Amino acid sequence: MSLIPNDENEAVPSDTIRMRIGEARKLDRQIVTSSSKIIDGFNWEVNVDVDHNNYVDIGLFCFSSSYSPWFCCATAHVKLTNFKNDSLSMYKTFRGRCNEDEDDLGGPLIDFAVLMKERSNFVRDNSILIEVTIEVIRSGCSEVPIDSCDFSSPSRLTDVILIVEGKKLHVSKHILAHHSSFFEALFFGEFKEANQSEVKIEDVAVQEMLIVLNIVYGNENIQDKSIDVVLKLADRFGMQKLVSDASSFLLKSDGVKLLQKIFLAERYQLPFVLDDCMQKLDSREKIRDLKNEKEFGLLSVSLRDELLDKALKFS
Numbered sequence: 533m534s535l536i537p538n539d540e541n542e543a544v545p546s547d548t549i550r551m552r553i554g555e556a557r558k559l560d561r562q563i564v565t566s567s568s569k570i571i572d573g574f575n576w577e578v579n580v581d582v583d584h585n586n587y588v589d590i591g592l593f594c595f596s597s598s599y600s601p602w603f604c605c606a607t608a609h610v611k612l613t614n615f616k617n618d619s620l621s622m623y624k625t626f627r628g629r630c631n632e633d634e635d636d637l638g639g640p641l642i643d644f645a646v647l648m649k650e651r652s653n654f655v656r657d658n659s660i661l662i663e664v665t666i667e668v669i670r671s672g673c674s675e676v677p678i679d680s681c682d683f684s685s686p687s688r689l690t691d692v693i694l695i696v697e698g699k700k701l702h703v704s705k706h707i708l709a710h711h712s713s714f715f716e717a718l719f720f721g722e723f724k725e726a727n728q729s730e731v732k733i734e735d736v737a738v739q740e741m742l743i744v745l746n747i748v749y750g751n752e753n754i755q756d757k758s759i760d761v762v763l764k765l766a767d768r769f770g771m772q773k774l775v776s777d778a779s780s781f782l783l784k785s786d787g788v789k790l791l792q793k794i795f796l797a798e799r800y801q802l803p804f805v806l807d808d809c810m811q812k813l814d815s816r817e818k819i820r821d822l823k824n825e826k827e828f829g830l831l832s833v834s835l836r837d838e839l840l841d842k843a844l845k846f847s
Contacts, residue, residue, distance in 0.1 A: 557658060559582055566578040590608075783804065790809055
């Protein structure tokens with residue numbers, strides 16, 4: 533995910549969700565939900581129903597595995613297929629911003645009565661075909677206030693500048709190298725960056741980088757709201773001590789949801805955390821509740837199967 537808007541000629545992350553909806557005449561009495569699709573790290577689903585104004589309504593739902601503040605700006609191009617003449621298919625575009633509080637965008641597409649008219653040619657064999665192409669224009673971590681240090685000014689202990697999203701962060705090569713195999717190789721290996729006073733770090737949100745820098749420098753502690761950011765960057769930059777600290781934090785934290793712990797434990801290979809979570813799933817009801825959460829689909833197929841098998845073993 534990137535906080536930097538895409539250049540005009542740069543391809544943006546996109547994919548298409550296709551829905552062939554049967555029994556179209558009953559659409560005014562039901563909600564049809566697509567299978568989910570991951571686009572730029574976000575899970576997307578499409579809901580189709582008929583609203584109170586008798587219009588077919590398209591609802592796009594975006595959710596993230598992150599429990600830190602996040603946002604996703606997206607454009608959705610909707611196509612309602614005309615089965616007789618594709619050039620007469622209906623198109624509509626929705627734009628919006630999703631975050632942890634507002635996770636949907638969309639709106640009305642077509643009058644339901646017009647849709648069902650035979651001469652409209654939008655219905656064939658009592659089915660309609662809707663395609664939604666989602667383009668993620670901009671996404672990342674929302675701003676998290678950092679009071680301890682913003683690394684915007686040099687000091688006697690700084691000797692290199694990290695450029696993250698155009699912002700200059702003054703840091704110490706030795707401190708970062710001590711905590712990170714990535715920065716150790718970058719600053720003291722054979723890379724050209726070893727002799728540069730400014731080093732550009734790509735594909736990292738500056739607010740996320742500040743969170744990790746403040747933890748590494750001892751200004752901040754790992755928190756519930758930052759745990760996924762910490763693990764993501766610790767994994768990327770080879771910060772094994774920070775990964776270990778994050779694992780210990782998850783084992784003690786009551787503020788991180790169980791499903792989030794399982795997701796992070798699987799993604800970042802935290803066996804002690806995963807074992808602890810599995811032990812807490814000591815009833816069929818707890819696993820059922822877990823399965824009903826929308827983020828359950830973000831787990832690997834093998835882990836989902838393992839959890840469902842575990843549920844079946846309870847009498």
